[in-house]
Amino acid sequence: MVDITPAFSKAQEESKKLTSKPTNDELLELYGLFKVGTGEDFSKAEKPGMFDLKGKYKYQAWKDLVDESVTPEAAQERYVAKVEELKNKYGFDANKVPEAVKS
Template identity: 40%
Template sequence: MALDQQFEEAVAASKTLSEKPSNEILLKLYALYKQGTSGDAEGDGPSNPFDFVAKAKHEAWAELKGKTKDAAMQEYINLVQQLKG
């Protein structure tokens, strides 16, 4: 099965987990998803300094700078499989 197809299946599976992951895991899933679909984060993030959620999301994504899309997709797949575990 192609990586793209496995990734899409993992994205679908992440929405049907029996338990909601912690905020830390949700941030990691978000960052890996964005890196796998869009590549490196650009810019400084949200302009509103009080939008803490958007800021945390952007920072988590920016930490993955340089990671290839394929590597991010594979990590996302592995993480979702662990969560389904």
């Protein structure tokens, strides 16, 4: 089990309160960092189907970090730094109600 730092938890909440949507590449980077940062086991990840393009991109973003041997602790630090970068780039509203996530 991976220890989740308070900064990582806070960044997860703050990532939902950006005033503009980041690019797909930025969102994929956050996704991969989140998966590694929470210590999810990539070896148990289900490979997406042939027509699941979104799933393939997410899977690849996660796999790239696993292949780089990024530790959960390093992934959490990078996630926090990325959210800070996105807050500066896209704006941040602490009072924003996060949108419901679409599946």
